[in-house]
Amino acid sequence: METKNIMIVGVGGQGTLLASKLLGRILLENGYDVKVSEVHGMSQRGGSVVTYVRYGDKVYSPIIDKGEADFVLSFELLEAARWAEYLKEGGVLLTNTQKINPMPVITGAAEYPKALEEKLTALPIRLDAMDALGLALKAGSAKAVNLVLLGRLSRYFHFTDEQWQDAIEKSVPAKFLELNKKAFALGAEA
Amino acid sequence: MKTLMLGNEAAARGLYEAGCSFVSSYPGTPSTEITECAAKYPEIYAEWAPNEKVAMEAAFGASLAGYRSFCGMKHVGLNVAADPLFTLSYTGVRGGLVIGVADDAGMHSSQNEQDSRHYAIAAKLPMLEPSDAAESLAFAKLAYEISEKFDTPVLLKMCTRVAHSQSVVEPSDRQEFTPVPYEKNIAKFVMMPACAKARHPIVEQRTLSLQAWAETAEINRVEDGTDHSIGLIASSTSYQYVKEVCGDRYPVLKLGMVNPLPVKKIQEFAKSVEKVIVVEELDGIIEAHCRAIGVQNVAGKELFGCIGEFGQNYVAEKLGMPVHSGKKLDEAIPGRPPVMCAGCPHRGLFYTLKKNKLTVLGDIGCYTLGAAAPLAAIDTTICMGASVSGLHGFNKASGEKNAAHTVAVIGDSTFMHSGVTGLINIAYNESTSTVIILDNSITGMTGHQQNPTTGFNLKGDPCTKIDLEALCHAVGIRRVRVVDPYDLAACDKAVKEELAADEPSVIISRRPCALLKYVKHPGPIEAKPEKCVGCKSCMKLGCPAISVTGGKVQIDNTLCTGCGLCRQLCHKGALGE
Numbered sequence: 001m002e003t004k005n006i007m008i009v010g011v012g013g014q015g016t017l018l019a020s021k022l023l024g025r026i027l028l029e030n031g032y033d034v035k036v037s038e039v040h041g042m043s044q045r046g047g048s049v050v051t052y053v054r055y056g057d058k059v060y061s062p063i064i065d066k067g068e069a070d071f072v073l074s075f076e077l078l079e080a081a082r083w084a085e086y087l088k089e090g091g092v093l094l095t096n097t098q099k100i101n102p103m104p105v106i107t108g109a110a111e112y113p114k115a116l117e118e119k120l121t122a123l124p125i126r127l128d129a130m131d132a133l134g135l136a137l138k139a140g141s142a143k144a145v146n147l148v149l150l151g152r153l154s155r156y157f158h159f160t161d162e163q164w165q166d167a168i169e170k171s172v173p174a175k176f177l178e179l180n181k182k183a184f185a186l187g188a189e190a
Numbered sequence: 191m192k193t194l195m196l197g198n199e200a201a202a203r204g205l206y207e208a209g210c211s212f213v214s215s216y217p218g219t220p221s222t223e224i225t226e227c228a229a230k231y232p233e234i235y236a237e238w239a240p241n242e243k244v245a246m247e248a249a250f251g252a253s254l255a256g257y258r259s260f261c262g263m264k265h266v267g268l269n270v271a272a273d274p275l276f277t278l279s280y281t282g283v284r285g286g287l288v289i290g291v292a293d294d295a296g297m298h299s300s301q302n303e304q305d306s307r308h309y310a311i312a313a314k315l316p317m318l319e320p321s322d323a324a325e326s327l328a329f330a331k332l333a334y335e336i337s338e339k340f341d342t343p344v345l346l347k348m349c350t351r352v353a354h355s356q357s358v359v360e361p362s363d364r365q366e367f368t369p370v371p372y373e374k375n376i377a378k379f380v381m382m383p384a385c386a387k388a389r390h391p392i393v394e395q396r397t398l399s400l401q402a403w404a405e406t407a408e409i410n411r412v413e414d415g416t417d418h419s420i421g422l423i424a425s426s427t428s429y430q431y432v433k434e435v436c437g438d439r440y441p442v443l444k445l446g447m448v449n450p451l452p453v454k455k456i457q458e459f460a461k462s463v464e465k466v467i468v469v470e471e472l473d474g475i476i477e478a479h480c481r482a483i484g485v486q487n488v489a490g491k492e493l494f495g496c497i498g499e500f501g502q503n504y505v506a507e508k509l510g511m512p513v514h515s516g517k518k519l520d521e522a523i524p525g526r527p528p529v530m531c532a533g534c535p536h537r538g539l540f541y542t543l544k545k546n547k548l549t550v551l552g553d554i555g556c557y558t559l560g561a562a563a564p565l566a567a568i569d570t571t572i573c574m575g576a577s578v579s580g581l582h583g584f585n586k587a588s589g590e591k592n593a594a595h596t597v598a599v600i601g602d603s604t605f606m607h608s609g610v611t612g613l614i615n616i617a618y619n620e621s622t623s624t625v626i627i628l629d630n631s632i633t634g635m636t637g638h639q640q641n642p643t644t645g646f647n648l649k650g651d652p653c654t655k656i657d658l659e660a661l662c663h664a665v666g667i668r669r670v671r672v673v674d675p676y677d678l679a680a681c682d683k684a685v686k687e688e689l690a691a692d693e694p695s696v697i698i699s700r701r702p703c704a705l706l707k708y709v710k711h712p713g714p715i716e717a718k719p720e721k722c723v724g725c726k727s728c729m730k731l732g733c734p735a736i737s738v739t740g741g742k743v744q745i746d747n748t749l750c751t752g753c754g755l756c757r758q759l760c761h762k763g764a765l766g767e
């Protein structure tokens with residue numbers, strides 16, 4: 001099969017690396033060749049972060065380029081807008097509607113664009129926007145945004161619930177397991 | 191069993207499987223995880239050294255004692271370790287010695303994008319370059335075989351996209367290495383002129399032997415294609431982009447060893463195709479080699495620049511293949527640069543420097559972010575330690591008038607790395623410099639590594655803690671004081687008094703990194719918008735948790751740690767009691 005591309009984007013510190021770790025695990029266990037490319041170091045400090053997850057029969061490049069992504073899983077609305085260009089036509093932009101102001105907006109040097117959701121619907125992609133932060137808080141912690149979004153993403157895949165549960169168990173610390181499972185379920189049902 | 195591993199994690203697995211038993215490194219993105227992962231194997235002794243030179247020399251010592259050893263660093267770290275590197279090429283090894291160096295094309299987390307292959311050529315050392323995690327593991331093991339067979343240190347070159355990409359590996363068991371018994375050998379290991387003169391021809395002969403090995407080595411392989419109008423030569427991540435774009439269309443010479451490069455193999459490959467295109471990030475080293483060995487039909491840097499990292503679209507465009515593109519919003523998207531974290535202890539100190547309009551020579555670490563707006567408090571960032579030594583030169587050259595409003599800022603780990611030698615120069619050559627050590631009790635930028643000032647070693651065990659105050663006193667600085675960067679009045683007083691002093695001084699701005707797990711925070715500050723007059727004094731801190739909307743202050747409770755800096759700036763009581 002042709003290589004499929006998932007980008008996970010957000011703001012440094014939002015837990016994007018856990019999402020890519022979990023996805024990489026479930027894809028590998030389903031027999032795919034997998035590459036997951038991360039960014040460490042300086043850009044993690046509250047900057048715009050991106051992780052690439054690629055899978056298929058044989059994956060070469062570790063990164064995803066413009067117009068190649070099947071999915072962009074975005075933890076924040078502005079980041080969804082920033083990386084939308086990486087989607088191929090008909091690709092899915094699954095985004096949290098949460099807004100986190102970047103420093104240029106905080107200092108007044110720039111404005112947070114208005115009505116982004118509406119504008120994104122004009123692109124030749126499928127927009128799937130949700131209040132992942134609200135559901136994460138319902139599950140018990142703002143930090144569970146990643147599992148809410150993964151739950152929603154799971155609806156686009158044919159993996160069984162058992163496989164997802166197994167991947168969650170192997171990826172999150174035992175003491176946060178119930179919280180994360182609840183967040184995943186809320187995302188999947190939303 | 192197949193598993194996903196980061197390139198760096200796989201390289202560490204390779205060290206483990208090869209029977210490596212000694213690792214000494216200094217952290218640096220994107221190399222850090224090799225050593226962190228190696229430290230998880232009980233069979234490997236692993237440590238953070240104060241800097242890369244010390245790490246390499248320690249690894250040499252372990253090799254001299256007959257053990258397989260490793261040291262890891264980022265590309266600029268190899269500059270620091272270049273001194274032992276060039277002479278270890280002459281002495282060779284006893285137990286295998288592998289030197290990991292990770293380049294950062296695209297400068298994701300670096301101050302330059304130098305190409306480490308130049309060091310392999312200059313020091314006449316073999317360099318292996320893996321293109322994914324499986325090769326990182328395999329090449330780490332192969333590097334030890336080459337090291338011992340050819341009596342040479344071997345460079346294992348990573349890059350960001352290999353080091354920080356997970357791909358599939360199949361680990362195997364560790365093969366214990368039988369240490370080589372120590373024997374004194376003055377001719378081989380004492381590099382005084384007479385001995386070194388005898389060693390240099392051995393080095394040249396070794397390069398020829400390695401070149402002969404490179405001709406038939408499996409890691410330099412030709413993957414045939416259906417269209418021989420073009421033949422591509424690539425290594426590392428460039429190979430992945432080439433295969434992504436071209437599949438099996440064009441023949442590819444995939445190089446696993448980038449120094450020394452084969453001659454006949456490349457000449458024969460060139461003869462089998464109409465035109466050779468070398469796809470290599472950064473400098474045109476393979477291309478220059480092709481020309482030097484008489485390959486006429488070669489192109490490289492005329493198509494691909496020497497700046498930044500590649501990607502499949504870039505490679506496709508340059509090779510005249512179809513390029514993917516997507517639709518973007520017709521809207522300006524504000525950038526999201528990295529920022530100092532909410533609660534960062536550096537913020538209070540930088541606010542003080544900015545307020546006093548000081549010239550600030552900066553250094554390498556999280557605190558480099560102090561150069562970003564709105565603080566914009568840093569004037570220079572060059573390399574590890576350059577703040578302290580640069581300050582001395584600045585002050586000596588321009589006189590006391592400038593010294594009174596110029597400081598150096600340097601982190602605890604960076605100070606131990608190479609700041610202390612600059613401080614010795616300040617004391618010895620007597621400049622009235624003021625050095626500020628930003629002691630956040632951890633190596634922050636690279637992800638919380640221990641260092642000699644933290645009291646813990648790489649394995650997390652308690653160990654000797656270097657006393658910064660005592661160290662500064664010992665090198666001859668009489669004025670040493672500690673200040674809490676969460677106390678703005680104290681910071682201001684300390685900076686003003688030390689700048690006014692007619693002798694060198696050190697201010698230690700001490701408060702652990704806000705992200706450390708053991709640090710307890712008081713919790714978010716309660717904003718009282720009804721008291722806010724919209725003066726935006728609090729906004730001068732550049733704290734990501736504070737914003738002013740509709741003329742009233744707001745606090746982001748998910749970010750705010752309650753450090754209290756903003757409260758000290760608010761005279762209206764709009765930020766808590």
